[in-house]
Amino acid sequence: MNTTKSRENNILKVALAGSPNCGKTSLFNGLTGSRQHVGNYAGVTVESRNGYYTYNGERVEVRDLPGSYSLSSFSPEEMIAQQELVDARPDVVVVVVDSTALKRSLVLLAQVMQNSRKIVLCLNMSDEAKKSGQRIDLELLAKLLGFPVVETVGHRQQGLDALKEKIAEVAQKDGIKSRLMLGERLESAIEHVVDALSKTSVPEDAREWYAVKILQDDHLFVTRVLERGKPGRDALEVAKKERATIEAFTGEDVALYVTERYYGFVDGLLREVVVQVSHIDTRIQSDRIDAIVVHRVLGIPIFLLVMYAIFWLTFTVGAYPMDWIDQLFGLMADAIVTYWPNDKAMDIQSLLVDGIIGGVGGVLVFLPNIVLLFLGLAILQDSGYMSRAAFLTDRLMHRFGLHGRSFIPLVTGFGCTIPGIMATRTMENERDRLATMLVLPLMSCGARLPIWMLLIPAFFAPPLHAPMLFAIYFIGIFLAFILALILRNTVLKGEEAPFVMELPPYRLPTWRSVVSRMMLSSWLYLKKAGTMILGISVIMWALTTYPKYTASPAQETNAAASVDLASAGSNDNAQSFRQLEHSVAGRIGKAIEPLIAPLGFDWKIGVATIGAFTAKEVFVSQLGVIYALGDPGETGEDTLRESLARDYSPLIGFSLMLFLLIATPCMATIAITRKESGSWKWPALQFFGLTAIAYVLSLLVFQIGSLLGL
Amino acid sequence: MPSYGRCAYMTDEEIPMVQLSESLEDYMETIFELVRDNKLARIKDIAKARDVRSASVIPAMRRLSEMGLITYEKREYIDLTPAGERVARRVYARHRLLTRFFRDILGIPNEFAQKDACALEHSLSDVGMDYIVRFFEFIQSCPEGGDVISRLQSCALVNSDKKQCTGGCTVQRNERQVIAEQMKSLREMKPGQSCNVVRISGTGAIRQRILDMGLMPGINIYVERLSPAGDPMWIKFQGSQLSLRLKEAQMVLVEPEVK
Ligand SMILES: Nc1nc2c(ncn2[C@@H]2O[C@H](COP(=O)(O)OP(=O)(O)OP(=O)(O)O)[C@@H](O)[C@H]2O)c(=O)[nH]1
Ligand SMILES: [Mg+2]
Numbered sequence: 001m002n003t004t005k006s007r008e009n010n011i012l013k014v015a016l017a018g019s020p021n022c023g024k025t026s027l028f029n030g031l032t033g034s035r036q037h038v039g040n041y042a043g044v045t046v047e048s049r050n051g052y053y054t055y056n057g058e059r060v061e062v063r064d065l066p067g068s069y070s071l072s073s074f075s076p077e078e079m080i081a082q083q084e085l086v087d088a089r090p091d092v093v094v095v096v097v098d099s100t101a102l103k104r105s106l107v108l109l110a111q112v113m114q115n116s117r118k119i120v121l122c123l124n125m126s127d128e129a130k131k132s133g134q135r136i137d138l139e140l141l142a143k144l145l146g147f148p149v150v151e152t153v154g155h156r157q158q159g160l161d162a163l164k165e166k167i168a169e170v171a172q173k174d175g176i177k178s179r180l181m182l183g184e185r186l187e188s189a190i191e192h193v194v195d196a197l198s199k200t201s202v203p204e205d206a207r208e209w210y211a212v213k214i215l216q217d218d219h220l221f222v223t224r225v226l227e228r229g230k231p232g233r234d235a236l237e238v239a240k241k242e243r244a245t246i247e248a249f250t251g252e253d254v255a256l257y258v259t260e261r262y263y264g265f266v267d268g269l270l271r272e273v274v275v276q277v278s279h280i281d282t283r284i285q286s287d288r289i290d291a292i293v294v295h296r297v298l299g300i301p302i303f304l305l306v307m308y309a310i311f312w313l314t315f316t317v318g319a320y321p322m323d324w325i326d327q328l329f330g331l332m333a334d335a336i337v338t339y340w341p342n343d344k345a346m347d348i349q350s351l352l353v354d355g356i357i358g359g360v361g362g363v364l365v366f367l368p369n370i371v372l373l374f375l376g377l378a379i380l381q382d383s384g385y386m387s388r389a390a391f392l393t394d395r396l397m398h399r400f401g402l403h404g405r406s407f408i409p410l411v412t413g414f415g416c417t418i419p420g421i422m423a424t425r426t427m428e429n430e431r432d433r434l435a436t437m438l439v440l441p442l443m444s445c446g447a448r449l450p451i452w453m454l455l456i457p458a459f460f461a462p463p464l465h466a467p468m469l470f471a472i473y474f475i476g477i478f479l480a481f482i483l484a485l486i487l488r489n490t491v492l493k494g495e496e497a498p499f500v501m502e503l504p505p506y507r508l509p510t511w512r513s514v515v516s517r518m519m520l521s522s523w524l525y526l527k528k529a530g531t532m533i534l535g536i537s538v539i540m541w542a543l544t545t546y547p548k549y550t551a552s553p554a555q556e557t558n559a560a561a562s563v564d565l566a567s568a569g570s571n572d573n574a575q576s577f578r579q580l581e582h583s584v585a586g587r588i589g590k591a592i593e594p595l596i597a598p599l600g601f602d603w604k605i606g607v608a609t610i611g612a613f614t615a616k617e618v619f620v621s622q623l624g625v626i627y628a629l630g631d632p633g634e635t636g637e638d639t640l641r642e643s644l645a646r647d648y649s650p651l652i653g654f655s656l657m658l659f660l661l662i663a664t665p666c667m668a669t670i671a672i673t674r675k676e677s678g679s680w681k682w683p684a685l686q687f688f689g690l691t692a693i694a695y696v697l698s699l700l701v702f703q704i705g706s707l708l709g710l
Numbered sequence: 711m712p713s714y715g716r717c718a719y720m721t722d723e724e725i726p727m728v729q730l731s732e733s734l735e736d737y738m739e740t741i742f743e744l745v746r747d748n749k750l751a752r753i754k755d756i757a758k759a760r761d762v763r764s765a766s767v768i769p770a771m772r773r774l775s776e777m778g779l780i781t782y783e784k785r786e787y788i789d790l791t792p793a794g795e796r797v798a799r800r801v802y803a804r805h806r807l808l809t810r811f812f813r814d815i816l817g818i819p820n821e822f823a824q825k826d827a828c829a830l831e832h833s834l835s836d837v838g839m840d841y842i843v844r845f846f847e848f849i850q851s852c853p854e855g856g857d858v859i860s861r862l863q864s865c866a867l868v869n870s871d872k873k874q875c876t877g878g879c880t881v882q883r884n885e886r887q888v889i890a891e892q893m894k895s896l897r898e899m900k901p902g903q904s905c906n907v908v909r910i911s912g913t914g915a916i917r918q919r920i921l922d923m924g925l926m927p928g929i930n931i932y933v934e935r936l937s938p939a940g941d942p943m944w945i946k947f948q949g950s951q952l953s954l955r956l957k958e959a960q961m962v963l964v965e966p967e968v969k
Binding site: 107244283290297 | 799913915
């Protein structure tokens, strides 16, 4: 018997399993004090996460699993759930169910009962269920099942103590395998296969589940059993016979028969324990909202309005705190310059003012915009609107060969491409998934927001700011669709997976979740600014400062002729620009200039764009450093914008934005695409493909624009 | 353990040389059941199952072993060879099918159905068997198959001493026909309509997913709306709301509810 499994380091391992959106992560956060992402749509959690708590002196490890409707080998999240429960064998499995949809949720419980001994059933969302008039005889239910049952309200942390207590209680006991009533025919078949499996090395607790699976001819388990040598082959033989018997008997395939039997079990159970004291439709409120939000005529305009509102919020409201931060950095720079001992260690002063304040400060000022963008996305995700938006846009997505499930990853990509790509794990068809992954960098991410915030006001009049931002996002979306269509008709040709999606009721986003998400995104942004961007800014500063330029008269005249920009500025400026061109960065930029000149870009943009490969915000910090060095004594977003407006035309500005939107996804994106797609082929296609498209489009825009005299 | 047709009344010990005799077929069937249930069959068990002496089992086993249908190890343990299993399975399937045909379709009481199946399974030709299978499948899969059976069972003409058809079943039949004609796919439902799920067609992962989401035969669905573009459909059932594409909705066969 391995009921009392040896617990490593005396830690009790508990897994939270359940159907999507039933509140597992809410409970997980409540139990362990973590701040994992919670959202009101199916498929928020795509990767298992660990957390810890201590109960009565015992340390407990909780594992939050991705939601899955059943344990099977069809879709990635179902596979994960199965692996975590059947192979990792936690000490206690907490099956979390949505009390308002018991019938569907309990099928998973039936499956867990077939592979685990120590189970706690957690009836979550009990607040909503009670409101609708549903009462459950908990005692009877626990008695019928043979293990404890608790009611909880996940997002309010109610019932957690009882849950902890029951977990400890179950862990103590030597669990007995509960009997699942699946009808004589199926039960005896399972029994025979289990007998055969007892001669193999399949662990005792997992045998029933293996039996069910090989009865259904599940290829994953068949292979596993085959690996166990002769006894394994014998067991498969037995399963084959039993399968034939059942199929001959029922005229159905075993898979369906087994599912039906699960539902039979659940129905029987519910009939005994559920009492409906009244019928109150708790979704009336939600339905009223839907009547407007997904209205036949109003639905799409409302969707566009919602998206526009988010960008407007980010831009307009974000502009105020942005100004304050900008001024703060300006004051700091002024203070340093003013109080710096004359002529001593001027290089250090330049490093501080031009390199660090110009670079890191240039990125940090956009923190408010980032926070607001994430606020908008958090409200979208927590309210339940995401699945409505997916419902509205599915047809369009479908036309372009994208799957309905691509919607949420794509919108997530507005925040950051990395979680967007990870969210594609909910897609069961590999080709759908790859197509989504490859075009995801076209969703303008939060890191690119600072670029738009810098460039748009530099080149366009204030009334155009928000529409311009919306246009940039829209161009990205549009291109993503076109590319997806091309991909799905060429390298990723093939059938599309079905799309059945649950539409949860609207829920008020909880403060806790929204605030913690904003804090997290700000923290990540600050961390990136303080580490990576700081480092790159210092490198950039060094590359643009050294080697030092010492003017000789001959060079002076030469350079003055070649740099007409310099003649526009003061003598001081002319000197600085020659220094820039003389530096390492300047030389690199000059070297690639012929390549980018047809797009309207000069060497400064070229250098900044190369830097942007490390992280998109770096583009802003690079320009910050270059121009801080170029315009000595002045820093700040407005002066930077003025300099840009002076150096480039709006046409170049637009061509540049287009290029930055499309070209070279950042390093982290390439890495995650490699990891999630499992080969270098796809990130390579993504990198070179997108860069080539960016080049061609920017070229066309700039050349045609120039011809038209823009 | 349920015992599916043990032809215990046949204790014939004769062993014809050429084809598999009835008795050998019965032995094969018994061995098949024993092997399935216990992994191995022992002479003792076979004798017990067939209600004969062990001594009389042995020659039959030797015979079967010579024909390459079973392995007869250590004079005690018996297992089916692959060829043997094929033969046994065929016999077994025939037996079961005939029993069900007699019992469930013709309505012959179980005891007699079992006996007659035992008797017929050996003598029925493959062609004859094939026709019975076809009829059986027809009754099972034809939407009106159940109708035919219930009309047969309730028919006054053959079940009682009435001399003439009273047409008592037609009233009922018309109602059923209306329903059968009304069976539609969920895709054809309009927003605002309700219907009951009759069947989920299709195969594999898609079907499994639909079932996992709780769309099972018997439940009542309300079609809430279509997406503005006309494609995904928004349905409500049992307190849940789902969006599914028309392509998937087509797999859900329903019976519209008449108001
Ligand atoms: N009314 C109510 N809402 C809840 C309860 N528990 C969680 N929620 C809400 O339900 C939604 C889903 O919660 P999550 O914790 O993300 O669900 P999950 O099971 O982790 O979802 P996946 O990771 O997608 O499988 C969130 O909007 C929560 O705020 C509850 O007990 N009652
Ligand atoms: Mg979760």
